[in-house]
Amino acid sequence: MALKSELLLNKVQVAMFMKDAVERSVDWLYLRNLLHRFIESKQTFPFAELCYLHANVFNSENDEEELYKLMAAVELLVLAFDMFDDLEDLDNFTEPWMDIDRGEAINSSSFLYTLSLSHIHSLLSPYRSEILGLFLEYALQAMKGQHIDLANAVKTEKECLQMMRWKSGSLTALAAEAGVMFACGKRYEEVKEYGHQVGIAGQIENDYKGLFTPHKQDRKFLKPSLALLYLQRKFNQTSVDILQYVHSGKDFDEYFGSIVAFKEKLLEAGVTQYLNVMKHIALKKAETYIKKLPLPAEKLDELLTNLIKK
């Protein structure tokens, strides 16, 4: 998920503020350098962008330095969750935390998670308690969604969407709501709702791309997902063929001959259309909530341009 318009967000500065938070908490160079390496591995900061967009839509006169501290806290939390996710799923072996001692990696993610919360506590914002409350509320919700995913407890489309809402939607909702709270000290039900829907849409797109990631595909495809639930309905023979591949343990290029052949199979089965429809439904729901916000037309347009019309 990347925002469309050219926001004045300085990505180098986001990473710098994240590193600064680490430096203030860790005086042991070994750990400090390890955490810096993890931060440096991040190429994009979509959750910081989401936070920045909302802070500026709801208040054009924010304290920039404080706002960057908030964005750093948001990205530290997301980084911690990304690390936990990879360590729990045992995938994404290209990430730097996956090629170090497992215990050190787990402790590093716990450290970054706690650092994120402690960083909020150090904000000068009069709304820091409320922002910390948002972090705790959404972190718990994301962990609940993650556990449902880990336990393979999803059996239906409705349950899958609920799991995605908690697991992924919580973090986008947090980024948006934290920006709004920082800017004006308020919560809006609309922001909460479209924040979740934007996260669901992003997760659906990531899940589709994840089907073609080497080393990751086998394990991911076996986990309950919208794609697998659709295939399990066995609407057509192609779905049955793909299910056989899923359980074959082979790579998609080995089984189907090429990535293009595999993608054609997914299209033939209807998986591609189904995922695209589910993504667009989430975006339509988000659009409806955005338009309900009590904001001037140009502000609504700014949100729509960045979040929906991509």
Next chain:
Amino acid sequence: MQEIVNFLIENPDVLEKVVNGQASLIGVELEELLGIIDGFVDTLSANYSYWLS
């Protein structure tokens, strides 16, 4: 939504009417209908190359 998507794949004439606004889908909310249209249009036209390449 799984049944609806599959129904539209199996009945391209109905899908065409839905996309062109000549038919609606009973029991489907407006956001879902718009999402269905955008989802199919996105897959089969403009962004077809994205999903296939």
